[in-house]
Amino acid sequence: MRDIAVVAFSQSICVADAGAVNEVELIMPQLQAVYDQLGLASAQDVDFVCSGSCDYLQGAAFAFVAGVDALGAVPPIRESHVEMDAAWALYESMLKIRMGHADSALIYGFSKSSPGELPIVLSQRLDPYYLAPLWLDIVSLAALQARMLLDRGLVSEREMAEVVVRSRRNAMANPQAQLAGEVSVEALLAEPAFVAPLRRTDCCPVSDGAAAMVIATVEQAQAWGKPYALITGIDHRIENHNPCLRDLTDSVSTRQAAEAAGVAGGAVDIAEIHAPFSHQEILLQRALGLGGDTVINPSGGVLAGNLMMASGLARVGEVFRRIVAGEARRGVAHATSGPCLQHNLVAVLEGV
Amino acid sequence: MAELAAVVGIGQTRYKTRRGDVSMAGLLREAVDRALVDAGVEFADIDAVIIGKAPDMFEGVVMPESYLADALGAVGKPMMRVHTAGSVGGSTALVAASHVQSGTFKRVLAVTYEKQSESNAMWALSTPQPFAVHLNAGAGGYFAPIIREYIRRSGAPYNVGIKVAVKDRLHGARNPLAHLQLPDITEQEVEDSMMLWDPLRFLEACPSSDGACAMVISAADSVTGTKPPAWIRGGAMRSEPTMFAGREEVSPRAGRDCAADVYAQAGITHPRKDLDCAEIYVPFSWYEPMWLENLGFAGEGEGWKLTMEGATSLDAGGDIPWNCSGGVLCSNPIGASGMIRFAEAARQVRGDAGNHQVEGARLAMGHAYGGGAQFFAMWVVGADKP
Known part of the structure; x- marks a missing residue:
């Protein structure tokens, strides 16, 4: 099987609400960033493009179709889309390279979750006959999971708080982070429950934005002459x-x-x-x-x-x-x- | 470099307006169980599951593959969800094939569906988006002006679409799975049906269907079942934006490029002569002559002549029958429609197409398109191992 390398990556600065910026405008700066990293002119310079997004976050059927506008018009491209996180678009792209139909691929994922209430929107991802009618939101489901871990003594609230402390601290060195800073375990544990046993700080924020990546065969990566990491x-x-x-x-x-x-x-x-x-x-x-x-x-x-x-x-x-x-x-x-x-x-x- | 892969099992549901008797999972299982039996394998023999469907709003379930994982025997395995608009059925087959052609897996299950009766596709397609052309009238309203432009350019007579509508319904009458069963349909009846989007009449449009289609795709060294495999001889996808200045909408370049790619892989130089039959995505009658030209079966402005001569009709003994299954004009569970084209092409070269079999078919094409005729997926399958 052919060795495949990651050669470029960029992501948005995470923001809670991107305002009037639309999805295409969220995607384009990230595409430009990966083109710039490799000296590419456009999506025409890779052999395959694959993206990941979810119609429901945009509130429209075929919401991803507009994403193609970010890639340029002519000539037509080899392109595919998964209704999944773009990590699975990466997986699909690797299959394309392994089968010899591409030597390089551009992958991107995007969403603008801010116009909706994400936990409620995603409650409609549950089994439509038994679970979705309960409008069980994803935070509550995660809280049930946390409760099981706590009750069985597999995790403590202090350990959970320590995860948050480390996340916030590490994020101080990450210019794309939305939440960063020095916080103490004690301060976190003093916070009230949000959906018990979860505190707000135990839950990820919801961010608007996009990320883009270019992968390639080792031969192509070397031809581009940029540092790479092998998958x-x-x-x-x-x-x-x-x-x-x-x-x-x-x-x-x-x-x-x-x-x-x-x-x-x-x-x-x-x-x-x-x-x-x-x-x-x-x-x-x-x-x-x-x-x-x-x-x-x-x-x-x-x-x-x-x-x-x-x-x-x-x-x-x-x-x-x-x-x-x-x-x-x-x-x-x-x-x-x-x-x-x-x-x-x-x-x-x-x-x- | 790609590993050789073949379709070894095909399963479809009967297509109809409303399947109130089964859940979504139940609908899918009908097709999947038939595909597994056809391939002579069980869930335990499947390495990965690839599922496709059109917008989640058509049923109102967000990313339904999560809920379907168990029913599709995917637990403990990789599962992937493809969504490329109307072409998704074809894209899903190609993504599934790539799981095998890449050498990563030996045998995968591909399945697509739509249960349109759960929701209202016309509504789902008409949610307004900022800064985008608003579609109040569904797909027909979008395509009608493009069809009128085709008629203007080609000088085609007014009844070409009527002819296609009758031809595909007569084909569908040979296929017990087809949604519309209209064995007695006449050109007069089509002409007298209500004009929906000029020049498209009611009987020149596809129905809205519930249904699912599944395939088992195997590596060459893992072929199973008693029927001959359909060898995948080529596969290609192309996309272009919905709108840009100077876009050729009557014969989109993405379609032409995609066809050229798949023909080159399959060694096809003259599609009308080299192929024995084709299953082409024709949801509105006039798209048959338009795609005949776009796909190189006829010269520019000449596609309608093949239709009028009966070249695409099984009943008229045409040399290049199109949509022997009845096509999208007879059955349209949108997310599955593309895969049905791919699967029906495979049925033909397996010699397993029942009453709509093209005698001696060895090489066949499956085609799907989606969005504003901007996403294309195609494959060529053959009876002969390359």
Whole structure:
């Protein structure tokens, strides 16, 4: 199988409300940024384009169609779209390169969640016959999961607060972060419950924005002459949808994906984990088999800024950035989708 | 470099206006179970599941693949959701094929559906967006002016669309799965039906259907089942924006480029001669002559002549039958419609198309388009292993 490298990445500064800026205007600066990193003129300079977005966040059928406007008009391009986080657009693009139909691919994800109430919108992602009619929102579902972890003694509220403290602190060095700063565990624990046992600080913010990435064969990456990181393993697995039919205190699909991606095949210097709620970071760290030697979420993770439909791709991008900057030799990126971590993707990146 | 892949199992539901007797999962399982039986495999033999459908608003369920994972046997496996507008059925087949052609998996399940009776597609397509052309009247209203421009340029007689409407319904009468069953339809009846979007009459438009279509795609060394495999000889996708200055809307370049790509992969130099039949996305009658030209089956301005001569009709013994299954004009569960085209092309080269079989078909094309005729997905399948 052909070796595939990440060669460029950019993401928006996470903001709670991008105002009058539309989706295309959110995407275009990120595309331009990755073109600039590689000296490309436009999307015509890559062989394949794939994006991830969700119609419902925009409140329109075919909302992603306008995204194509960000790519230029003629000639027509080889292009595809997943109604998923763009981490899965990365996966589809890698298949295209592996089969020899492309040597390079542009991937982007975007959303503008601010016009709607995201937790309520996503409640309509639940089983339409049994769960969606309850209007069970995703924060409440995550709270149920946290409650199970606490009740079984697998996680403590203090540990959850420590995750938030580290996220905010790491985010101080991340210019794209939405929430950053020095906070103390005690101050966090003194906060009132939001959806018990979750405090507001245990929940990710909702951010408007986009992220873009370029991947290529090693030959193409070398021809561009820019530093790159190899994707040495990638896999994703899904679990049963119904929260009553799986163990919410574990992430079996993450374990399966981590094994298939070869996470345990070497030391992991850094990991970017897509954990929208503090307790999920602890749970996922265990499922990924990561020990104390691994720096978790050096960017602050999605607790510091959460670009819906692009956060998973951004995790891969963050690991890439640190590897090419020489801060890490081998890293793990994780993306999640669905209520209570239903679907998980794991990628291993290595420097050359 | 791509690994060889083939369709080894196909399953479809019967298409109809409303399937109130089954859930979405139940609808999908009808098609999936049939595809697995056709391939002689079980869920345990499937490595990954790739699902496609048109906008989530058509049923009112956000990213429904999450809820469908269990019913589709995807638990513990990779599952991917494709959405490329009306072309999604074709795109999903191609994305599924890439799971095998990349050498990553041995056998995958591809499935697409639409349960349009759950919601109202006309409404779902008409939510206004800032700074975008507002569509109050659904897809027909969008395409009618483009069709009128085709008629103006080509000088085609007024009844070409009527002829297509009758031809595809007679084809559909041979296919027990087709939604519209109109074995006695006449040109007069089509002409007398209500004008919806001039020049498109009621009977020149596709129905709105519930239904699902599934395929099992295997690597060459993992072929199963008792029927011959349909070898994937080429696959291509192209996209262009909905609007830009100077856009050729009658014969979009994305369609022409996509066809040229897939023909080159399959070694096709003369599509009308080299292909035995084709399943082409024709939701409105006039798109048959327009796509005949766009896809190179006829020269510019000449497509309508093939239609009028009966070249695309199985009943008239035409040399290049189009949409022997009845096509989109007979059944249109939107998210599945593209995959039905791809699957029906595969049925033809497997010699398994029942009463709408083209005698001795060896090479067939499947085609799908979506959005403002801006997203294209195509494949060519053959009986002969390349």
